[in-house]
Amino acid sequence: MSYEFYKILHVIGVLMIFAAVGANLVIASLKDATTTFKQEIGITHGIGLFLAIIAGFGIIAKLGLAFKGWVLVKMLIWLFFGGITAIATRKPDLVKPLWFATILIGILAAYLAIYKPF
Ligand code: HEM
Numbered sequence: 001m002s003y004e005f006y007k008i009l010h011v012i013g014v015l016m017i018f019a020a021v022g023a024n025l026v027i028a029s030l031k032d033a034t035t036t037f038k039q040e041i042g043i044t045h046g047i048g049l050f051l052a053i054i055a056g057f058g059i060i061a062k063l064g065l066a067f068k069g070w071v072l073v074k075m076l077i078w079l080f081f082g083g084i085t086a087i088a089t090r091k092p093d094l095v096k097p098l099w100f101a102t103i104l105i106g107i108l109a110a111y112l113a114i115y116k117p118f
Contacts, residue, residue, distance in 0.1 A: 006058035009051050016048025017081050028088035029095040070112040077109045
């Protein structure tokens with residue numbers, strides 16, 4: 001598979017993660033969210049995380065990149081987006097800050113990949 005293919009896969013995964021995280025944060029902020037399509041959101045979140053990490057390492061292999069600091073930080077970001085639903089469900093008070101953190105951390109992830117600063 002080509003670099004371009006992995007990159008499109010990576011971005012698809014990232015889009016799925018952000019859609020699901022947004023939905024999960026809203027659900028966590030509601031008292032009664034039984035009418036939502038929670039299962040589909042959970043599946044979207046899981047597939048998105050899977051695609052992002054598999055394709056992320058695919059790109060690293062294709063470009064012959066060394067395992068640098070920015071890759072490590074992106075893996076921590078990946079863990080953050082994996083755990084954010086659990087955090088929001090346990091601590092609904094944190095939903096609003098997590099909403100803005102999601103945007104800022106998403107920007108950081110893009111910055112790290114594009115500039116590879118360290
Ligand atoms: C869920 C967290 C992540 C987000 C939000 C994210 C976001 C992005 C974005 C926006 C891009 C830029 C795509 C472009 O060039 O147009 C990108 C590229 C990339 N990401 Fe991620 N990413 C995440 C996780 C990861 C992980 C875990 C890895 C490593 C295993 C990784 C490795 C890469 C690589 C290697 C590139 C391409 C760099 C290049 O083409 O020079 N990303 N990512």
